[in-house]
Amino acid sequence: ATGTEPHPNSGGVHTGTRAAIDANHLRTDRWWLAPAVTAAGLLAFIVYSTWRAFADTNYYSAPYVSPFYSPCLADRCATMHSGPNADLFGSWWGISPAIIILIFPLGFRLTCYYYRKAYYRGFWASPPACAVAEPHKKYSGETRFPLILQNVHRYFFYAALLVAGTLTYDTVLTFRDENHHWGHMGLGTLVFLANIVLIWAYTLSCHSCRHIVGGKLKHFSKHPVRYKAWKFVGKLNNRHMQLAWASLISVALADFYVYLVASGAFDDPRFF
């Protein structure tokens, strides 16, 4: 025996190197709760964001532009003063301008180390939880197509920096009123501020960011600035899961706020 033959009772994960127990697992706690809640939360966001991304309406009410639609690049956004509209896509772009831009934050989150764990467990049960065997016959990890493409995460990180920069610009513009006079502050300004703080915290807590900041160094003592930055990113990185959820919720809430104001369902309370 080489020690790698499949266990006679079961599929690929029950190899000879694994304890030959009859039960699928020995956990007695509610191990299914976390993946179930995760799957429900992700599903709720997918449904909401798909609806909003394709809605193609109610995404701008001065000075607020929905984070799902920024930067708004199609010519139908030309009247929008709040975002850097480059008219790149012009009139031939017939569908929602959110589709042009959402690919970047979506790709960033889809390939994120935390979200990978979340949806591998929540949707694919691969594995559903620690010490619970997965139902699949084979396991090749992320070594083959298509999952090997998860390696592009580091490039999505750079795109995510641009997205966070754009949303920062949008947030600064919420301090102007609809006539472009500075000094405005509404409830929406606070919603945008909370969102941009969480977006930056999530983006900078990225594992790729930590490596870019502090990786490939032999001696931290010779790179004190990078060492400090690495320690800061490391602290954020400890909270990566929490930041992933908090920023996912905040970006949806910011969009929903713009939807409420733009659709006339709610009047933005103004403090200044």
Ligand code: FES
């Ligand atoms: Fe989660 Fe990079 S690892 S955003």
